[in-house]
Structure formats: structure tokens, C-alpha cells
Amino acid sequence: MGTASERSKTLEILRTLRRRYPAPIQPRSGKITNHLGAVIVGRDSDPVSAYRACERLMAEFVDWNEIRVARCGEIERLLRPYVGERRAGEVARRLVYCLQQIFEGRGDLNLDGLAKTSPAEARKFLLALDCIDRDEANLVLLLGLGDPVMPVDGDVLRAGKRLGMISNSATKLQAQRALETTLEGEDLHACYVALREHARRVCFAESPSCRECPVARSCRYGRKAH
Numbered sequence: 001m002g003t004a005s006e007r008s009k010t011l012e013i014l015r016t017l018r019r020r021y022p023a024p025i026q027p028r029s030g031k032i033t034n035h036l037g038a039v040i041v042g043r044d045s046d047p048v049s050a051y052r053a054c055e056r057l058m059a060e061f062v063d064w065n066e067i068r069v070a071r072c073g074e075i076e077r078l079l080r081p082y083v084g085e086r087r088a089g090e091v092a093r094r095l096v097y098c099l100q101q102i103f104e105g106r107g108d109l110n111l112d113g114l115a116k117t118s119p120a121e122a123r124k125f126l127l128a129l130d131c132i133d134r135d136e137a138n139l140v141l142l143l144g145l146g147d148p149v150m151p152v153d154g155d156v157l158r159a160g161k162r163l164g165m166i167s168n169s170a171t172k173l174q175a176q177r178a179l180e181t182t183l184e185g186e187d188l189h190a191c192y193v194a195l196r197e198h199a200r201r202v203c204f205a206e207s208p209s210c211r212e213c214p215v216a217r218s219c220r221y222g223r224k225a226h
Helices: 004-020 032-041 047-060 064-069 072-083 085-106 112-116 119-127 134-145 154-162 172-182 188-201 220-225
Strands: none
Touching (some): 004 172, 004 188, 032 047, 032 072, 032 085, 032 112, 047 072, 064 085, 072 085, 112 119, 112 134, 119 134
């Protein structure tokens, strides 16, 4: 996305998508562990529900350390209304495992010190956790630390390629770097939400709903449908 016209096209597409899928307001808590917990709970689910789930946990337990030593069944019961019956047990076990890994490595669960490190160092720490992938680490950096990173999961990668925002041959890492360069100065969280929600609601991997797409004419699939 090197030329001014290409950047302009990308920003116009994103403006349209952001009107359709506005980003939810995220809690501005200084507790990075809260954002990490929401990212863990929110895998494959609605991020708003993930934050509400974490708020419920915080209302029931004293702190994250008490959640770490709690029975998974109790955590599962509290998560069920937010992540669903089928996923609640898996999410509870993953959350407890991640908290335990952090505690064993640091002696506590306070991650606010990551704010004093470089984005590269913070990412390295997060990626050392078995239950966190690169997309989720970037999301914690973006939401918890305010770092200018663009998470690129499978949904964002698919929509970005179809809409011509990134090269068809780009890897996730290449796509991340390209989007961060193109979107410099933009609200990266809002852009991430817009692309992710568009991919999940309209731009499906198979049989995308092109006739419902507000930017179909910018997409090779959409042009065929129209």
C-alpha cells in the first residue's frame, strides 16, 4: 500500500466499514491483566461480552490471584452467560492456566510493569505464555498499553486481502506491518474491529454475503456478485 491513492482508497473503505461496525468503548483501566483476561476470554467471541465476563469475575472474586486458585467449575459457571455453555469450560481452564503460568514466572499477576518496557519486550513476554498467540499479544499491546499495533487474525487477513488493503500473498506478519504503515495516525482499534466484524458478519470464508456488503465494488468477490 505504497501510493497516496492506494492509502486514500483504504481509508475510504475503512470509513465506510467503521460506520457500519463502530468499535465498542473499551475500559480504560490501567490494569493490563484485565485486558489480558478479556483477550483470553474473548477468543472466538464478542469482545464486549468478554469484558463483561471479566467484570463479573472481578465482582465475584477479590482479584486475579483468587481466580487463579479457584475451582474451574466456579469460573465456568460465571463465564457461561457470556461465552456460552459449550465454550465455558475450555475458557475457564485456559484462563486459569495462563494466570498460573504468569504467577510461576513472576511471583504475582501484576503486569503493569510492561508499560515501562518497549513494545518488543512486552510482546516477547506475552508470546512466552503458552496460551497466547501473536494476534492476542498484539491485542493486549493495543488495548492495554496503547501501542500502535494492528492485530491481524485470520478474519482480518481475509477481509484485508479481498478488499485490496494488503497483498494477496502477504503473511499475517507482513499484513500487520503493511496495515500499520498505511493506517499510521488512525484509530487502529476501530480499524481492527471494523475489518474483523465485516469478516465475521458478511465476508465469510465461504459464500460471502457480497450483496449485503457496503464496499463490495472494492472487492473482487463483490464485483462478481454485482
